[in-house]
Amino acid sequence: MTKVGIDAVEIWTGKLKLDLPETFAPAKDEDPGKYTKGLGLEASSFPDTYEDIVTMAANAAKRLMDRKGLTPDDIGRIDVATESAFDHSKPVSTYVAGCLDSVYEGDFTHTNKGERKFACVAGTQAIDDTINWILAGRNRGRAGLVIATDTALYARGDPGEATQGAGAVAMLVDEDPAMTALSLDQGFGSKDETDFLKPNQQFPSVDGKRSVQVYLSRMREAWADLESVAGRIEPVDFAYAPFHTPFPGMVRKAAPLAYRRLVRGTSVEDDLADRIGRQPREAKFDTREDYEEAISAYMDDLTELVEYQEWYSGAIEPTLDIARRVGNWYTGSVHLARVSALRHAARSNTEMIGGRLLIASYGSGAQAEIHPETVREGWKDEIEALNIDGQLARRYDISYEEYETIHDVHDYDKDTEVEKFTDPDGEFVFTGWGRMNERQYEYAE
C-alpha cells in the first residue's frame, strides 16, 4: 500500500506577542498563575496591522514551496482550513493562490482549490481529503498543499480572550512523505453541539466550561471508535500523543482520560491496582452519575502516581511547548502540537524513524478524530529546517493598550487606523480593499 502523509511543514506566527502573566493578567486584575499554571499559557500571538489569515497562510506556503523547490505545477490542490474566513463564497485558498501566483513563474490555474470548515478539526479533515485524492490515483503525480490558518480572536471581556492566538501551518501532503505517514485507521466522535459557534458573527459565542466537557466526551467516543478498527492501543505503542491544544490546561485534563484507556485491562492497570484500585467498570454501577463520580475519583488518584506522571512528561508535555507561547491557532493547533513533539525528539536526539504518534484532533460543534501516524526517514531534516524559534523571538511585545488597539484593528465592526508595529520583510501583506470589497495583497520585498 502506498504510504501517504505529511512531507513537509512550515509555520508562520502572527508578528505581535501579548505576554499573558506580565501584561494581560495585571490589566485584568487577575493572578498570573491563572495563565502560567491554570491555563498553561505564557503568551498569545497576534497579527500586525498588515497581517491576516491570507498573509499568514501565503507566507507559510511560500516558505514551504521555496524550501522544497516546488513550482505551482507541482501542486494539484490547495485546501485552506479556517474558521476565520471573511467571505461566504470566495474561498481563502483563491486569495492565497493569488498571492503565490504573483511571485512564481507559472500559476495555479489547474490546481483544485477549496476551503474546509469544521471549527478546529478542519485542518485534519483537509489532510484526509488530500490523502483520499492521492490514494484514489487522481493527483497526476502532484502533491496537495493543506494550510490551516486562523486569527483566534474572542470578544473583549469573553473568558476565551485569555486563549487567543494567530498563525498558519502549511503542510505538503504527498506520497512517500518525508515526515509522517498517516494510518488509514481512524476514530470519530461527533455530535450536534452548541458549545462554541459563530453564527454570522466574527467573534465566537462560547459556553466555555461546557466546551471543555464536550471536548472530553467527543475524544472518549473517538478513542472507542479507533480501538474498534485498530484494536487495543497501549502506552508503549506511541512516543507522543499530540492533542488539539486550545490551551495546555485542556490537554492536561484530556491526558488522564487517554492514559486510563491506554492501560485498561493491561498489566499496568494490575500494577496500579494495589495503590488506587481497579478502574471503575460501568456495568457495576446503578446510575451513570455514580459511574462518572467513581471515574473522576479514580482519575484524581491516577494523576498522583509516578507512572502517570512519567508517561505525561514523556508523551504529552513536549507537545505543548509551542502552544504555550502562541495560544490557540484553532485549525493549526494540533499540527503545531505534532511539530512540538518532533522538535522535542530532535533536540533530545531521540531516534524516531518508525516511531508512532497518536494525533487527536478536535473541533467544536463538535467532532474529535484520532489516528496514528508513523514517523518517516526525513523527519529530522524537516523539523530542523523550521525557523519557528526565530519567528517567536522576533515578535513585537505589545502593551495592554496596544493589545486593545490591535484587537480593534482586526474587528470587522470597527474602523481603526494605526501605524504598524513591525516592518514587513520579504512577505505578503494586506494593502486594503478593492472595488468589490475584496481584500488585496502584495509581496513586500
Ligand code: HMG
Ligand atoms: P476562565 O473562567 O477564564 O478560567 O475560563 P478559570 O477561572 O476556569 O481558570 C482556568 C484554570 O486556571 C482553572 O483550572 C483554575 O482553577 C486555574 P481548572 O480548574 O479548570 O483545572 N486557576 C489557577 N491556577 C493556578 N493559580 C491561579 C489560578 N487561577 C485560576 N492563581 C475557559 C476558562 C477555558 C472556560 C475559557 O478560557 C474559555 O472559555 N476558553 C474558550 C473555549 C475553550 O478554549 N474551550 C476548550 C475546549 S473547546 C475547543 O478546544 C475548541 C476551540 O479550540 C474552538 C474550535 O474548535 O474551533 C475553542
